Amino acid sequence: MPIYFIRHGESSANERNRFAGHLESHLTPLGESQARDAGKRALDLGLEVDEVHISTLSRTRRTAELALGEMGQSPVVVESGLIVERHFGVYGGKNKSLVKKAVGFATYTEHFHSNAGAPPGGETWAELYGRAKAYYDEVLTPADRAGRTVLVVTHKYVVEMFALIAAGIDPSEYRDLKVPNARPLSVDDLRRIARADSTTAAVNDLGEIVEIRFPLLAFVAALVGVGLHIALPVTVPTIVFEVGLGALLAVTSFFSLLRIAPSILGDPALRPSRRSVLAVVPLVVLKAGLALILLQLSDSPLALLGALLLLLPPALLAPTLSLAWGGDYFAAICQTVVATLVLPAVVGVVVLLDSGSSFDAARLPEAALAFALVVVGSFVLPLVAAQAFRRRSPIRAGQVSTNWNWLGSVAVIVLALFAGYSLTPSDLTVDASVAGQIGFAVAALLAIRLLAGGYLKVVRPDEGVDRDIRITQATPNVFLWVSLSAALFGAREAGFGTAAVVTFFGLVWLDDVVRVRRQRRELADDVAALGRDPRRDLEGAALR
Structure with missing residues (x-):
């Protein structure tokens, strides 16, 4: 039988x-x-x-x-x-991606997928x-x-x-x-x-490597895109840029949203997630107030761009980063979903109130189209598709979410390359105006992080909530920001977009480096507590 x-x-x-x-x-x-x-x-x-x-x-x-x-x-x-x-020994209960990053692909494979290996203490x-x-x-x-x-x-x-x-x-x-x-x-x-056959194993290994190296690969891809445009300058039409941007973001969003169910907001087990969402409300109000002050103090284009950045929702990449960095995935999802559905209306009001003072009001329809392509095309449609897939084939949806989630990261890497290429100025002449735009983009993204960090130092939430807010509030939707700036000011290739995208991915990579080093120290302490040598058990982790 x-x-x-x-x-x-x-x-x-x-x-x-x-x-x-x-x-x-x-x-x-x-x-x-x-x-x-x-x-x-x-x-x-x-x-x-x-x-x-x-x-x-x-x-x-x-x-x-x-x-x-x-x-x-x-x-x-x-x-x-x-x-x-x-x-699983010392790895039990820990974030899979952080462990893989901390010990490296070779050591992870030895511990989990080799007949000669074992997790420390496992x-x-x-x-x-x-x-x-x-x-x-x-x-x-x-x-x-x-x-x-x-x-x-x-x-x-x-x-x-x-x-x-x-x-x-x-x-x-x-x-x-x-x-x-x-x-x-x-x-x-x-x-x-x-x-x-061995092809399946090779694909699985590729997925593991992408998961481990994703932030660095995305940053390098953005730089390569800039370099390619310098070597082979071809202007990407606006509609191609917007559609390509929306399509690649949609792939990333689909894999992120495939993990959630509409019922999660009512799940008692997710109270920590709701606590993180509530804890971020004062920061969002603070950012909205600062945006209004900026608009009152100046009617320059940079003031409007600064106000828009303060009001933007978290990047659609934020839930993926939360999943990879040991954050509360559902807190990131909830913050991203709510902000993406609510804040666009606030952004629209701000733009209308500022209409004509710092940009040509005739560009509003183009800005609205850019907004719709990014928000609807890269978020709403993937959400509907992911939930339909979950309902129709739950086993297959789970398999895709678990085994093929790395394709969402590949889409972001391609997106970084595409954006780096499309946004790089064909004319490399950096005058005072272009230098100012580049400096503003870098300074604004750094300021957003400092603002989130300062808020957390004042309110001092618990470690989990602190981590969730740092992930979502330090990673604004930079592509929406760039799309709006291009539509409102007609300057997609003025240097601002390039600086914004490269800085965004560079900061994500630096965040990854810091979090991985912290995870290495924690693993070393756990292994040492077993009375074993961390350097031997975590060989390849570059522990110091």
């Missing part, structure tokens, strides 16, 4: 980009939808389950309950600690493979021979060990198999996954 395997539905740790391992982590709304969908798929396969085997962690039990409820079946439940997830491959092999040989195989249909609901690395066992592959040949959440897999399915 058949044996089928299911990796549990998406957990809160999966959703928040954290290592869970032996730690408890409840199913998300998407995870529960995935579990029900798994039950429907099992019914389509004609499964009549005699036994369901689960680990001692609640996410497997809940997945089994929902799947079996959808199937209308009540088989015998067997719970075992032998099929609990791998123990379980070795031999230990994990040994208990999975014992369970397969001593529990599952006898049940199969006795004619019982068995459904095993367990965890990623345990399912992947079962795949190696089913395919007869030695553990020394293991590589990350990227088993999706909540998809019923037969023994034959596991064999096929384990024997996939």
Whole structure:
């Protein structure tokens, strides 16, 4: 009789980009939808389950309950600690991206995807493979021979060990198999996954490298774009620039928004997120007040640009950065969503009030179009598409969100290259006016960060809220800023846009460097607490 395997539905740790391992982590709304969908798929396969085997962690039990409820079946439940997830040692509960960045690709691969490695203080491959092999040989195989249909609901690395066992592959040949959440897999399915060609492994490795190096790659791409325009100066038409900008931002937004459900705002478990959102309100009010003061003090174009920057929502990249830097992803999402939907109206009022004083009012329709392309095209439409995908195919949506999220980062890297090229002046002559615009763009983006930092020093929120506000309020939507400036003043290639984009990505990269160094120190302390040598266990992390 058949044996089928299911990796549990998406957990809160999966959703928040954290290592869970032996730690408890409840199913998300998407995870529960995935579990029900798994039950429907099992019914389509004609499964009549005699036994369901689960680990001692609640996410497997809940997945089994929902799947079996959808199937209308009540088989015998067997719970075992032998099929609990791998123990991740000092990495348990930590942000995956920060850990990868802190220890480097080679060390991360050695710890997680090599049969010879293990996370510091965690379980070795031999230990994990040994208990999975014992369970397969001593529990599952006898049940199969006795004619019982068995459904095993367990965890990623345990399912992947079962795949190696089913395919007869030695553990020394293991590589990350990227088993999706909540998809019923037969023994034959596991064999096929384990024997996939090397191209799949290469793509997975590419995704890991992009995730680790993304901020640096984006900054370098912006600089390369500037250099390419200097070498091959071709003016990019405004409509091409706006459409290209919106399309690339839309890809990034789609992957970010694929992780959220409309119900999150009412989830009691997300109170920390709402606390972060409420904590930022005084800062937003302060920025609005400063914007009005700027407009009262001067009617120059730079004053209007400064006021617009103060009123802009967080960059659509902010949730991605939060996910990569260990922030509260939902705080970043909530702040970005609310600000992107509300602040455009405020910006519109400011522009109308200033109409004719610092720009040609005839340019307002063009500015409105630029605004709509960036906000609607790169945010609203991806939001609708992401939610439709989640509802239609929750298992596939979870797989795309987890395994292909790095494509959103690739889109940002391409965007940085495209913007750097499109915004660079064809004439390299830097007169006083151009130098002033470049200096203003750099100074304004630095001032926004200093303002957020000063506010946090005064209010002194807890560490989590502090981190969330620094991520969202120090990364304004610079592309919306550049698009509005080009539409209002007709100066897309005057040096301002180039400086704004390069400075934005440069500051994001510097933020990444600081956060990664902090994570390295924390990991070194955790390893030292085990009585072990951080330099040996975290080799390749460049610890000092």
